[in-house]
Amino acid sequence: MSYAVLAASLRSAMQRNDQSAISHVVSEMQPADIADFARYEPAYTVLSLLMLLPEAQRGPTFGYLETEQQRDIAEKMTDEELAKLVSSMDADERADLFHLVEPGRQPAILRQLSKRERDDLRKLASYEEGTAGAVMTSEYVAVPEDIDVAEALSLLRASAPDAETIYQIYCVDVQGRLKGAVSLRQLILAAPHLPISELMVEDVVFVTAETPQEEVSRLIAHYDLLALPVINGGERLVGIVTYDDAMDVAEEEATEDMHKGVSIGKLEGSLRSASLYELYRKRVVWLVLLVFANIFSGAGIAHFEETIEAYIALVFFLPLLVDSGGNAGSQAATLMVRGMATGDVRTRDWAKMLGREVGVALGLGLTMALAVSVVGIFRAGTEIAMVVALSMVLIVMVGSLIGMLLPFILQRFNVDPATASAPLVTSIADASGVLIYFALATAILGLPS
Amino acid sequence: MSYAVLAASLRSAMQRNDQSAISHVVSEMQPADIADFARYEPAYTVLSLLMLLPEAQRGPTFGYLETEQQRDIAEKMTDEELAKLVSSMDADERADLFHLVEPGRQPAILRQLSKRERDDLRKLASYEEGTAGAVMTSEYVAVPEDIDVAEALSLLRASAPDAETIYQIYCVDVQGRLKGAVSLRQLILAAPHLPISELMVEDVVFVTAETPQEEVSRLIAHYDLLALPVINGGERLVGIVTYDDAMDVAEEEATEDMHKGVSIGKLEGSLRSASLYELYRKRVVWLVLLVFANIFSGAGIAHFEETIEAYIALVFFLPLLVDSGGNAGSQAATLMVRGMATGDVRTRDWAKMLGREVGVALGLGLTMALAVSVVGIFRAGTEIAMVVALSMVLIVMVGSLIGMLLPFILQRFNVDPATASAPLVTSIADASGVLIYFALATAILGLPS
Known part of the structure; x- marks a missing residue:
């Protein structure tokens, strides 16, 4: 059945408060879809829905909810309900939940877990946000490097019910150091008594627990990996990041970059769940800073007051000219920022990029000057049209070069190039x-005597 | 060894033209890294490098190259070299290559393939670009729905060497219609004589070959899928799209949306490989259109010529005020466009979003009015400062509401909301x-008599 039909039946069952019908419908739904449905419901409704779910669906459904909503629901839970939820979650999502609840309730979570799970949770929860450690899971399959294929397969069967992926198997030495990796595909095709060490790939791509998560997501996309192993300082394998978590990180990063592109700070939750005050706060800072930055334009104009008084028609073209420079500059900045984010453009390419931008911007400026001349001659006469056209070429070129160079300069000073936003460049x-x-106008038209 | 070390040895081996050293180094490198290295090399160098690669690496390495570079290399290949390449490629990449070469050389590719591979290629190559059909592969594992686990595993072993993924197995009826799916994890854990039909999930998420690829990538991310099955009109399974191809699509889409956000058309290749003329062409169209759109501002100003002549100080604040409206509007537009792209905001949410935007924009406008008043009183006196402050509130609100509503209006008329770019909104x-x-100024300050 389609999502729409299931969602409608679920809504009707919930309105009738018919618990057995609710249980029946949700058993047909995917966790991602239950979470989608729950997204628009108040916390207490979602909480009772979660408690009606079979154990296998409860944890994953909660995991798909937005952080904000997770926090609201966790606050409303009794310790017993929290316990039921925790026991049905994956290790990495459990660590996220642990961060979410008030410190006073953390012991209630720990109490539900076995000694091994408890140690795991403490370890996972201790990594800084935004690092590989914070997104990795400890539920991976590792086997000793000195066993054979048949032994590896039976170890795999034993750990399969808990592991987040069983399709990549990591080989470790007695100290737990990462020595290689085999895929389940290789294992299935290999002779049963072949030693794992002859099958495994030794040159495994890995990261440390402190690696930033953008880098993790970039590596997973670059090498088309199913999972990326994470090691600690002593080269010991401590976790893996799976491709689905990397996709979430990549989406978040792209959203953040787009928001930075128009000077919006990082939103914690989704746009829907953000409070009005948060939206105000994330947007206002740069807007006000830009008000003060714009005072330079004002001061520039004041300096040319006499020219303006003599040729009021110059003002007609002011918004057009400044916008054109800003638009061309934003284009150049966005191309560079995105190119840097995807690894297409590297810092050392700046000189080559500068050369290309000069060429492109000159072409753009000339074309736009031509367009504006037509309007200019008609509206303000040949002399002013000439000033406007010449200004257009220069303004588009200067705007483009500012937009193109700013990301490189920011990068050089270790500031995220995405800060070179359209409003700043504008x-x-x-x-x-x-x-x-106005300088060109004063020079060409001359001041009235 | 790290990528940098390997790349340096490869470069030195290539300079010495030492073929055995080249072969040795590339055998240690991942296809994605060889492609990264090759990215900055001329086509003939890459071609000879490809021919030195072992068969298993040749196809994947070629697959990681940019489309532009692939085309250049394919043009320089002899039919024999083309044949060597084709035989080492996956079905979906083979179809992409088929599109790339001149029609006259397509038979040279077909000749290399078995009858089944030929039919596959013709089918894959016939789907329109940007659809599920064009990104899917025909190399998946499908088993009859009426066999047991042990039989499925041995079928799996037989198809494992060719299949793009063996971790999702699709169950079909005698007509080849999709009936369900099992994961390799389930198969490995299940009793050998359990019928597949009792193990399989029947409610499989699927798409048709015509589904747009953004939707495919969204579904894969939403349900955390390893692969998504593709069916044709008769419900027959015809291919799968794997998560790694979906990640590439998602990255492309995000780049396209960011470029649209500053009115840049879709680039075919990467920023690095785009020609100056292509960059010019993709940027100029909207810039020139916006020149003409800006003529309205000019006409507006001309209408108020007398007011401006009387109060030249009004001009000082003109760039600041129009920029502020444009900046606030771009922020609102970007939030909506990205929210719609990630599925966070739906078309029917427009009224709710409008209400929220009024609140946020009022707050932003008042704050910015306060900031500008300080400068205004100091520079132009109380009266003009009042006009500027009042204008600021109204302009920021109008700009924000235009930016917020435009994506919904475009969506309503089936135009991609990402077209609501910063330059257009500005x-x-x-x-x-x-x-x-100027209307407020004329009303409040009055015309000089």
């Missing part, structure tokens, strides 16, 4: 544009 | 801003 390009325009 | 917000500002 404001800088504007101030330059005003100066270029 | 231009519309500018024209409104100019009108609001």
